[in-house]
Amino acid sequence: MNLSPLFTPQSVAVIGVSASNDRHPANVIFFKNLLRYPVKTYAVNVKGGAIDGEQVFPSVSAIPDSIDLAVIAVRAEYVPAVLEECIRADVKSAIVISGGFSEVGQDDLQAGLVSIASGAAFPFVGPNCLGIYSPGVVDTFFLPTERMVQPEAGDVAVVSQSGGILVDLLVKFAREGVGISSAISIGNKAYIRELQLLEFLDDDPRTGVIVFYVEGFARNEGRAFVQRAAKCRKPVIVLKAGKTSEGSAAVSSHTASLAGDYRVFASVLAQYGLIEARNELELVSFCEALSCYPDTVIKGRVGIISGSGGHGAMAVDACVGGGLSVPRFTEAVQQSLRNSLSESIRTIASVANPVDLTGSAVENDFIAAVEAFCEIADIDSILLLMLPYLPGISADLGARLSKVYRRHGKPLIAYVPHVEKYRMLIEGFELNRVPVASSIESAVHMTSVLRRCRLC
Amino acid sequence: MLTKEMMDMLHRGRKNGWLMEPEAKGLFASAALPVPRFAWALDLQESLQSAAAIGYPLVAKVVSPEVIHKSEVGGVAVGIADDRQLRQFYEKVSGLPGFTGLLLEEMAAGIELIVGAKIDYQFGLIILLGIGGTSVEIYGDVAIRMAPLTPSDVHSMLHELKGGQLLSGYRGSAAVNKEKLARVLVDFAELVQDMVPYIESIDLNPLLCSGEGCVIADARIMLGDVFLKTGEADSVFTG
Missing domain, CATH: 3.30.1490.20 (ATP-grasp fold, A domain)
Structure with missing residues (x-):
């Protein structure tokens, strides 16, 4: 089954547009693609006619063009007939936005869709979903663009069982500068499910990191998923919701009681080398770090640079709490590090790791310290706690430090408070593919995920 | 493959919903797992x-x-x-x-461990190893893996247990024979793989381990719903 037409369609038919309701999901989807995406977009309603001067075709077969993707937003009971017509008209794929299937107990109606599609190996996403948003390519979310917060194009693909969580994640990705290749809401995942999307995204050249928000797998479904993910060349991150529900079966054995649903889930992910994000905060940090450093695997020996002793101490606590180590430098290393610093801080800086350059440090001290860290064999990653309010540094420092990373290849992770005032400093890092965290804790998450990514 | 004798034992358990200890031990004995x-x-x-x-x-x-x-x-x-x-x-x-x-x-002696199997809804057969025997639910010190198990899975399970040090000899007590423990786990997982369509869960609790080896001191096999109701294998795992 070829899923490409879902992700990179040249032509889209939006079926179920309304002549009377501008806010109808189909109308929102039709106009946003017509006006803002490089796809040929056609409106379909059985009554035909026109909306806002755009022709409405009475059926998908009446469109004088071959259609890669049909977006179906008609009432649930009409969906089977529409799906059949799409197959007859040689449409290549579909997204069923409409609700009213298994989520409200209409299992037979949903099973009917699956039987129609599987007979023709016709890929469809949904029902009861938002579909696919791919920056600059296509957007089937029925949310008006002016209401959405859209991350830039990038290489993170997100597959979500919940449309709401997905849209919310996009807000967070945008805020943290994580770019996406595509966001896929799979709704009731009647036919196209996590496994097929994993296979597609593993081969998708636009995707470098694959994220799944999972509420639950069907019976025995998780097995094939983790086995396939273990073979994936790209990092696979999973955020599991419903961690506290422990299954409803009467618990008659110790094993059944100890091996609760979530405990099994977390253990199996780790066994197969998938990365579990325990919450949204971790998820966003993991995505940013892995997107910048997809091929880096570290042991987790961290060197820390800051302009404040307190920041260094907090970072050490977070590192050790997260299973990372912060090795103390040898006397020889400390001496050479000290010699590389400007005279004004040479006697007051702490250089044992964490390194505190003090509030009197100037820009070149940060450069010198990061240069020196790149040569220290005892550490395999650098945590840089930037205090942009220090008088001796400028907004250029982000871009300058990123160059140091590019020369040496030892992963550098920065913390900069995320406020508008420091935007240029942050972009200096991020546009040069160095991840920037908005808290010390997130910076440590970014570091630790580089250690956990076993197969990349 | 389950022998006809093993299948007969499982069928006999349907009357009660589970295999009582002597029945379960009989089954494990016939699969050459260590029972007293x-x-x-x-x-x-x-x-x-x-x-x-x-x-x-x-x-x-x-x-x-x-x-x-x-x-x-x-x-x-x-x-x-x-x-x-x-x-x-x-x-x-x-x-x-x-x-x-x-x-x-x-009589048997050794450190009390629990080894278990469960048919997980999402992942199918999983194997559990834990410390504690009767008090296992208090400590909750267990490691879980999806079957099949490789010897390196078993090694990482032992490493994962917080109380794993107890098995390596602690304050003068003798170390557990880890090779034999690993063998029991791998053999158990292999046997249970064939029982998947018929069972819900299995406890070997305690499994008593010492420097000599391990012995299943108590065992219980809970049968699966489909098998209980129909006497047939659960088709999710056979089809």
């Missing part, structure tokens, strides 16, 4: 005869389809030294609901 020498005696006379064959001191346990947790009803006696103590124990437990005789077996 044991006998299932239906009355006092048989009990005394079996005890003589096994030799005192020994362990006696009540057998009853209505008693899942034997020690909670005083249904386990460790270190029975002679006929008199065995008679006393018999009289005490023979009034328990569903009484179906005594299980008599040789």
